[in-house]
Amino acid sequence: MINVRWYGRGGQGAFTAARLLGQIVSTEGKQFALASPSFGPERRGAPVWSFTRIDKTKILDRSQPPQCDYLIVLDETLVSDTLENFLTDDGVLILNTARPGKYGYVKHRLVTLDATRMSLEIMSRAITNVPMLGAFARISGIVDLDDAEAALKKSFPEALYEKNRQLLLKAFAEADGGAA
């Protein structure tokens, strides 16, 4: 079982990313997934959690996992001292930042991507969910890029699909300095 926790602000697409990831990995029933938002009322700009659970068999446990294997932070203003408590010992923190040097204190494996710049360049809007999904795809190795493109196509109108596809592929190529 792989637990992924997304952290962003309302409007950045943290839940859409969680849902897209679930949709991608469960394409044709290849794997099983559950995707859920942090339950309750929604506000633009407010901190938002969302979750994707992925497994080879049907997932029965619906309780929220206290710790996750991947923590994906869409907005670096959400970084706090306690953030790493949400990660398992060998969990990975994937962070959207232009200044990786600031995070030398992070004890876990840290992967960074300047997703905001990337989104502004390609889409002219700072919506960072799809590039962060691309970074996760690179690091985890569990995402089939063809399935990912198909899921984006199903979820977005044509013009937006093309931009998101570019974002996904660019992030996949550049995440973690391009290292696998």
Added chain:
Amino acid sequence: MEARKEFISGNEAVAIGAMLARPQVVSAYPISPQTIVVEKLAEYVESGLMKNCSYIRVESEHSALAAVLGAVATGARTFTATSSHGLMYMAEVLPFVSGSRFPVVMMNANRALAVPWSIFTDQSDSMMLLNSGWLQVYVEDAQEALDMVIQSYRIAEDPAVMSPIMINLDGFVLTHTYELVDIPAQAQVDKYLPPYKTGNKMSIDQPLGVCIGITPDLNTEFRYRQHVDQLRNAPGVIAGADREFGEVFGRSYGSQGGGLSEKYRCEDAEVVLVTLGSISMTARTVVDKLRDAGRKVGLFKIRFMRPFPMQDLLSLGDQVKVLGVLDKNISPGYEGTVFSQVNSALSRKANPPRTMNYVGGLAGREITTRSLEKIFSEMLGMIRDGKAELPPDPNGRVKFINMRWEDHE
């Protein structure tokens, strides 16, 4: 529409199930966490996906069910959906529908009742209306939600049952969680579920009274008939509808055990936990873990609260020494509602197990695998030399789990 797999939420699964069942009238009022059902159905009607369906917009839940009551009284197939205080507001109309023996199908997103006000899930809302004359089913995932919308019409419209059904989904945990769902082809659903035909309707050709008032000399017999149809006929109809569903769609929900409940690893179990709804899945994983460690534990999942799975409970073996009931509701001042119902059934047994009541998951508080393990371990600890002993304090049988102070004890 062709059969396909979609990664969708429980709410969407309900809406798609309703669309496939071809209701002729839908009337509903939006309320969290059910809103998406109402939005989706309105979209389907507007976009022409539901061609022979009228969507009646209303100003409240009371009017929604009243509109559905008017429609079903003309012999139409109907659907509605609500939650929590929406259900409370509908409450007056519920017995009008059930007493008239109208087969309305309604989805309820289980949500807490005020006060303290909360939009999060528990089962206080539907439990309060256990006596409304509606059948009640509780589902475990989005697939079961979709499938039960379709099955429910078969059950409700059966001439031997003729009673409305409330399909309960835990709010957010089921309504807002996305998962892969098999969506059956329309042609298959049409084969399983033919159009609704009834004589119980307003008609110029066959005039009769519907939704009637009766004086004391006959009134009780009407109520008795409603009672025995649900008690004696509904269980067989439910099992039959599930069995045939399995033949057509390749999925079924415990019709071997009758369909009202499901026993999981209960064969030689000494300790059994009773659950309803989405927590049953998590509880299965805990049972598996404890079984791996050699502990004789099992799970009894209630699917239907009405009709109640009395026979299924009585068929639990005498080796069951302690039976716990997990209630996501509390009747303040006494105990959980399901606990009272289970004890009443077990009192028919010559050697009933000792019973414990665990109240938890109120207003969205999480029930973790750890808290379920704690419950099982407490019950296992009550067994000494093959005999079970209850806590000496008579009030100790009803325990609230996961309280904030537990970590400080």
